[in-house]
Amino acid sequence: MTGAGVRVGPAPGALPLLGHALPLGRRPLDFLASLPAHGDLVRIKLGPVPFHVLCDPDLVHQVLVDDRTYDKGGAIFDLVRTVAGNGLATCPHRDHRRQRRLLQPAFHRDRLPAYARVMSLEISAMLRSWTDGRSLDVLATMNELTASLATRTLFAAELDDATFGELRLCMHDVMTGMMRRMLLPWTVLNRLPTTGNRRFVRARRRLRQYVAQLTTDYRRAGVDHGDLLSILLAVRDDDGQGLTEAEIHDQVFTFYLGGSETTAPLLSWSLYLLGRHPAVRERLHEEVDAVLAGRIAEHDDIPRLGLTRRVIMETLRLYPPGWLFTRVTTRATELAGHRLPAGSIVVYSPHIVHHRADLFPDPERFDPDRWGEDAGRLARGVFTPFGSGARKCIGEVFALTEATLALASIVARWQLDPLPGAHTRLLPRLSSTPRSLPMTVRKRHPGAAERSVPAHGRTGSKPYDEQGQPLEEERWQTW
Template identity: 85%
Template sequence: MTGRGRTAPGALPVLGHALPLGRRPLDFLASLPAHGDLVRIKLGPVPFHVLCDPDLVHQVLVDDRTYDKGGAIFDLVRTLAGNGLATCPHRDHRRQRRLLQPAFHRDRLPLYAEVMSSEITAMLDGWRPGRRLDVLAEMNGLTATLATRTLFAAHLDDATFAELRQCMHDALTGMMRRMILPWRWLNHLPTPGNRRFERARRRLRHYVARLTTDYRRTGVDHGDLLSILLAVRDDDGRALTEAEIHDQVFTFYLGGSETTAPLLSWALYLLARNPGVRERLHAEVDAVLGGRIAGHDDLPALDLTRRVLLETLRLYPPGWLFTRVTTRPVELAGHRLPAGSVVLYSPHIVHHRADLFPDPERFDPDRWRDDTDRLPRGVFTPFGGGARKCIGEVFATIEATLALASITARWQLDPLPGARTRLAPRLSSHLRSLPMSLRERRTAV
């Protein structure tokens, strides 16, 4: 068959499908499989080929030479993360992945878990019964702190740490704004937002350079990511350059903080709406933790906690839109696409197909009694797949499990009456704020 897949209905002249994708992106994406396995949508004049079938998702994810990183979203992320692991093209990827893999080696995870448990303790010690909490802001704070602490260990004094977090925040906010406003010339105007963005970028470069100089001078392995980035050598004995280190630091910060926070927030929201599951989870964490903070050794016993997180990843995958660009003419689902075509995949689409997940909108952690490895390929992809699969999957799973178990061991969170969960398109996920009330279940032990 020739052609470029069926076009989704509802395109407007000039805008194409920008309105439904902008206003109700998740509903719009979930509606696409009704129109075929490969569905064409248009944003303004630009056509996108949306993968609606798990086999196609798998086919595209495993062939990262033909379906390379590219498209508008990656171009934007590149303005901050440069040519880091998540954004670099296929030709640079193998070398980078091989060099960075040791940072996520099994042996290092207990070290990271220790930092996680101590930061979770610090967060929970600040909570008070009856307090109104914006859960998303709180989880963003936790994951940003954890990303910074695991990247740079305890090497930073508090003032530097606070400024670094602020710079990361300003840089990210600037990037989000650029994503929503596609007119590039706006980025060069001397507006307060643009100035903050540029200042944050400059300061970050300065900090990373200063830290790497310090680390190099002392030569100590701090058990953090930066120590690994400095120690790794490629086959020719070459170390990462200063620019490469900067790009990786940013990539890991972005990957580490923009994803786990919405995952934890959605999990707490779903638990509040499903009291039966929450009671069972309370029973699990009471039995395993008895009110203390979870640590690395508790992970195997936290089985329902793990399944709650898997089901949350299915319903609300934090990364919900990714693009690839074809590097040669291809045939996909019987349709011929020229080189340079933009292919779009969203875990949200396949995760909400009723033929693959019966009653797909129902929150049911018991779907996950079997290992996820037994699922057909391309069906469950919250961490992507193939060579570009998330390098932080295990790290994130540990972080989310320790946090969710520790929070629910001590606190019960409920949505505030009348308060609305706000949804808005973001780089990852759609949650913008999640006000909840706190009730103490157990005091700290």
């Protein structure tokens, strides 16, 4: 791309020593959405370090498809790698092609019906635990649901309740510790023998032990359980080599991280937006009543859930789960006519482009109908909630299947309304996550008997009082 007609400039308001750290930390999405007014490639500073922010879809596309020049790296990926290792989502370009080829069978469309059956089981378990008229934190509840789904799709072999619960708790403690390290990147603090640090180290060790033991058990049994771990053990590269024990662990954690940090906020925001837009919700009730008649959604129902899909797409536009990503140039290059030396940090945020009024008219309005038949003809780089190019999220269809089944099933049986105490200010996490989303749940009666679906999971909910205050503390609150 040449520099003709492309604007390059600095963002105003940088403070001595801090740069733009304060506005980015206080109101990150508002700050990012303000940057296109200052250029297509905008320079910001975090402390003394310069960052080059992409505000133009053509530039976004150029960077994402050239992952050899713009490799994954920077502070975010470096911190995630300290915990997640060298998995598919965090590995550098030199390892990505091999990993992608090896892992692609795990997300083949032929596998989706089996995954969807597990999803329906867990969704059914969650919905049966809800009480009419009770208030719950939707974010915490969706986190529990996606954690159960991730664990069950990773390890489909029958696990006793104690092992299943311990696996989920280990995953949760590792995730919590990783988030703390992202917020407090000073190494000395992360080495102190605090309760949180000890819990993190213990959970990470236990998680490795569990994965190693399950791997041994799976290999001894020699059975394809139809889950992700079975595929990780079966894949071979062109030289006949499989994944090492360390690689299997890294992929397990990567899949868990991707599933929980993508689908939970997507579902939470979808339910919140529907609660704020009753006309859209009423139309969605009509769709799910016609398709599901009160039962749990299944894989074969997805083609008939068109409005459900459009609600999810519009939620992804307004609140893309991954809101900030970094790339590092591996060589000197030119971007938008601007010379970037090797080691330069390039930032892209789907939120920036998704909220440009010239690309999405009235961008702050929740309008699922903007995703009609012509939505597939969007220009490159305009809609990138799952990335683009060779490094586009391998689990995109998996995540959309999970979100569609969950949202349709929830709306078919329950009506959710935000409480006055609902807080939508974002936490600085990997995904665009609110602090909490307390909502009241009220039972719907679409006029059809529920079809029984057995449950394996134990998905609960976090209760809130009528003022939106939590009635009890739970460890999930630290997510």
